[in-house]
Amino acid sequence: MLAMSPSRCKPEIDQDLDMPTCCHDDWFTEYEDDAVFIVKNRFFHPALRLFREKVSRAGVARTREIASYLGQFENYFPDKLPFRRWLNAVSYREALRVLLQLEPIEMALGDLPQDARALVRWSYIDQLTEQEVARLLDLRTDNRLLFDRAEARRLMINAYKQLCAVILRRFRSADSDVSERFKDCSRTFPVPPTISGDFDIGLEQGVAS
Amino acid sequence: MSITFAHRLPESFIRELFEADHAAGAAVTSEKLESARTWLRRILVDFEALDQHIVLLQQLYGASFHYPRPRRDQWDMDHPIDPPTTSGFTHVDRLPDNEVAIILDNGIDGLNNKALGSLLLNPYALFDLFDVIDDVQPEYWLDAIHDLVTAQSPARRAWPPFVETRPRPEDVVSQKPVAASTEASNTELRQSLDSALTLSKQLSDVLVREAPSQRSRGLQYAMALAAAIAIMVASWGVLQLSIVVPELRMITSQQAEIQRLTQDLATARKEYDQLAQQTRIGAPLVTTSDQQNRPVDWLIMVKEFYDPKASAEDNIKSLETHGGDTVRAKVAELRSKSPQSSAAELLRELFHSWGMPDIRQ
Numbered sequence: 001m002l003a004m005s006p007s008r009c010k011p012e013i014d015q016d017l018d019m020p021t022c023c024h025d026d027w028f029t030e031y032e033d034d035a036v037f038i039v040k041n042r043f044f045h046p047a048l049r050l051f052r053e054k055v056s057r058a059g060v061a062r063t064r065e066i067a068s069y070l071g072q073f074e075n076y077f078p079d080k081l082p083f084r085r086w087l088n089a090v091s092y093r094e095a096l097r098v099l100l101q102l103e104p105i106e107m108a109l110g111d112l113p114q115d116a117r118a119l120v121r122w123s124y125i126d127q128l129t130e131q132e133v134a135r136l137l138d139l140r141t142d143n144r145l146l147f148d149r150a151e152a153r154r155l156m157i158n159a160y161k162q163l164c165a166v167i168l169r170r171f172r173s174a175d176s177d178v179s180e181r182f183k184d185c186s187r188t189f190p191v192p193p194t195i196s197g198d199f200d201i202g203l204e205q206g207v208a209s
Numbered sequence: 210m211s212i213t214f215a216h217r218l219p220e221s222f223i224r225e226l227f228e229a230d231h232a233a234g235a236a237v238t239s240e241k242l243e244s245a246r247t248w249l250r251r252i253l254v255d256f257e258a259l260d261q262h263i264v265l266l267q268q269l270y271g272a273s274f275h276y277p278r279p280r281r282d283q284w285d286m287d288h289p290i291d292p293p294t295t296s297g298f299t300h301v302d303r304l305p306d307n308e309v310a311i312i313l314d315n316g317i318d319g320l321n322n323k324a325l326g327s328l329l330l331n332p333y334a335l336f337d338l339f340d341v342i343d344d345v346q347p348e349y350w351l352d353a354i355h356d357l358v359t360a361q362s363p364a365r366r367a368w369p370p371f372v373e374t375r376p377r378p379e380d381v382v383s384q385k386p387v388a389a390s391t392e393a394s395n396t397e398l399r400q401s402l403d404s405a406l407t408l409s410k411q412l413s414d415v416l417v418r419e420a421p422s423q424r425s426r427g428l429q430y431a432m433a434l435a436a437a438i439a440i441m442v443a444s445w446g447v448l449q450l451s452i453v454v455p456e457l458r459m460i461t462s463q464q465a466e467i468q469r470l471t472q473d474l475a476t477a478r479k480e481y482d483q484l485a486q487q488t489r490i491g492a493p494l495v496t497t498s499d500q501q502n503r504p505v506d507w508l509i510m511v512k513e514f515y516d517p518k519a520s521a522e523d524n525i526k527s528l529e530t531h532g533g534d535t536v537r538a539k540v541a542e543l544r545s546k547s548p549q550s551s552a553a554e555l556l557r558e559l560f561h562s563w564g565m566p567d568i569r570q
Contacts, residue, residue: 033358034351041256041343042279085346191282 024067027083034084035060035091042092045189047167051102059095063087066094096193097125105189108166112159119159123192130156130195156195164188214251214357218261219244226326227269230299235326245325249317253339254354263332272297274332280344300331304338312338313347521552528559 039056048055067087070076077083099105100121109117122128128136133156134147141148164185185191222244226235237245252259267274304312311319320328328334342350514531515524529537536559543550543558550558 031355034355037255037354037358038343038346041254042281044256044260081348081351084351088346186278186282187276191278 059091062094063091116159236323237326
């Protein structure tokens, strides 16, 4: 077994692997509130307003476990600054994984067709890439060795837009100022982290789909 | 490093700046310089503060602002989405890259009074700076955020957290005055709402289960729903609730229906009491985890102890065994009335006496 969570960032020797284990607890403790603040800043979406703090803290808490695990690798983070950037980036990713569990999002997800729901889950919880989704769905091309990444990407974007459309419908305020300020789909719900490249996620497209 | 941040939107100052912009240009006066800087620092790292600022700018200019997509969601794009060519704002251009780079590494203290004033009236440049700081995470601003977060921590409280002084448009639509939307009050509201919703669900579940027919089952559900809505509406504004709980919004959009349901409340209650009086068959207790020692009525009796595939005789035995003295007394009474009746007829009579004539062997 790995020594996962020593209380201080002092190297210990793991008996089974015979390698020094260390965690970044001190750094983590020093900067975890910063990470919560930064992640919280990114969840400005009206549908997530009530849950920003909770989701951000959950993301950072999950990142602590990862940081502890990575502590076994010597010089994984050579300095505090890369560690702080890593902490913010990974905390955001981890927070995205728990977004779908939020009550209003779970309900919105329930309104999606089953295939779109699965795609949304793979995009946020598993954070699968387009290539991985193409394999998962067995989207074959003429070449047996290659899968249709473009089609997977189209399906993932479409599922994301459908989710945004449902959220928007459910959260549309009587006062149009809100939707006026949040015109792009990325302002309705965070964009899945693994869909790469430029794509049009305008609100109108989301609603139309 | 010690950087100071404002914690409250300087509304009058921004108004003055806006008015000065129309007259002689939006330069910040020397005496306001420091307060302008502390506020600008705040809005460049804190979205809540930035959003409040932009709401105010929207109102001052009578213009709408659309947040562009954040950089982190535009992976392969070289440049962020450009601001619109037509806008009600007088300042719309994002700062040039070389100026942004200076701010990233050295903060905003190098901005002169005029540049500071223009920036504070430019929602596009402000969001762009906020976004690029979030994306690049320069050391200067990470340290600034650390100072801010540390100063706000409960242990130090050197500075108070950001205080929202202007309700958002989505809060304004509430029928009742809305308190400052701090995380604490939001959490409190959420918890209260969860309790109310849980209560209403439990109430409707119980009523639906106990309703003695499909017709009144619907009525009981409507009654429970009306009661739950009445309780919640009494506590919070309908529209405010509708933002928090989207389900309720769908319901509250049917105002006439709710009104009707609420008016029916007293009638439904009365009818339910009468029906309950007529159909309850005593108080035998069941001790399954599902029923929690609750007195059962015929509906649960039938559901639990009546097997349509079993013979009428076996069903009568089962109901007598599990239904307690009241059921046994009723069966004995029916037998004495019609000693020649078959088991099937007896069972039908038993069901009929419980107001459930449609269930047959």
